[in-house]
Amino acid sequence: MAVSQRQRSSTTEVRRELAARLRTRQSEIIRAVLDRVVEVEIPEGVSDSEYVFGLRGAVEEAIDYALSGIDSGEVPASAIPLAASAQARRAARSGVPLDTVLRRYHAGDRVLYEVIMGEARDLPYEALQAILRDHGPLVDHLTAGIATEYMHEVERLSKSPAQKLHEQVKRLLAGQGTTEADMDYPLEGWHIGLIVRGPKADRIILRVGNTLGRLVLCVPAGNPDTYWAWIGGPRAPKLNDLVSLLTKELPSDISVALGEPRQDLDGWRLTHREAQIALRVALHRPRPITNCRDVMLLAAMVQDQHVAAALIATYLRPLEGRAQQGQVLRRTLRAYFKTGQNAASTAAVLKLNRNTVERHLKVVELKVGQTLNACGTQIQVALWAEDLMGSVEGALPGV
DSSP: OHHHHHHHHHHHHHHHHHHHHHHHTHHHHHHHHHHHHTTSOOOTTOOOHHHHHTHHHHHHHHHHHHHHHHHHOSOOSSOOOHHHHHHHHHHHHHTOOHHHHHHHHHHHHHHHHHHHHHHTTTSOHHHHHHHHHHHHHHHHHHHHHHHHHHHHHHHHHHSOHHHHHHHHHHHHHTTOOOOHHHHTSOSSSEEEEEEEESTTHHHHHHHHHHHTTOEEEEEEOSSTTEEEEEEEESSOOOHHHHHHHHHHHOOTTOEEEEOOOEEHHHHHHHHHHHHHHHHHHHHHSOOSEEEHHHHHHHHHHHHOHHHHHHHHHHHTGGGOOSTTHHHHHHHHHHHHHHTTSOHHHHHHHHTOOHHHHHHHHHHHHHHHTSOHHHHHHHHHHHHHHHHHHOOHHHHOTTO
């Protein structure tokens, strides 16, 4: 054990000694590496001015990275040097092949190897072997990071403008920085968020926005024939005007989920989230236009179906009785709420005697154990949930 500890101590001291010697020659090493790197030719026709401009900074950081690894004997847990990462992306943008980039790094590593061997002539052989053995994974880590950065940049460059815009909008929605100039849509002012689904739906929204004299941002959402859109401008838009125009313009195969008019960047995000809330309901209950303000409670139940199950179990299941009593009472309640809770109007709609309607409502109160004044909203929402999601046994959990 004591011998092993002495060996480790000796190797650590040799590492430090070698790293210190190399650092005194760091400027010389950088120059030698640069000379060797440029000998690896770039294919004819490649415009690499930006790449050449960043070459020295990448070499300087790569050498410092290698010397730190020699000193510590470990592969750094952190990412590769920033200048090397940026240089890999420049290479991709300039059209320098990845093979050329990696061959240049390996050429630079050969220069460093030659310098190490020259400096290590008087150092213990066993310690030198350990240093060179540990140096290999360090180089592998660096070149793997370079290749990853290069391929990420190639992937980014290959994306269409629409894909780039979608990613930019996603970052902004997530609260990450971007520039609105790139989107060609101002984020100050007022916005209404829309999620539009259907063939060529983006053209419809652009036409609607132009008709209203508003700016439009329309972004592919990632799903086929689905778009995130915003209609905006410096003045507060009138939601009713937009709904009226959409009602006239929408073909039968296009649907829209709508948020509320909201202001500035936070409002831009909020109205999109509201459109997403409306979409949750629209997916279960297709309509040409689904407005968030009309379906917030339903959306909450779609999000947590246990709430819907509890409402239905509490306020609708007790209505069941002999024959078709449950269906009759539900039919009366739906008409009652639709007519503004007016018994006479309900009777007219259902073609019943008013006393019959009032008797039905009294039965509901007895079965539920509350007056309609106290629980009318809960019963109405329970009816919506049942309509939206089907029978309790067929659509809702835990029942």
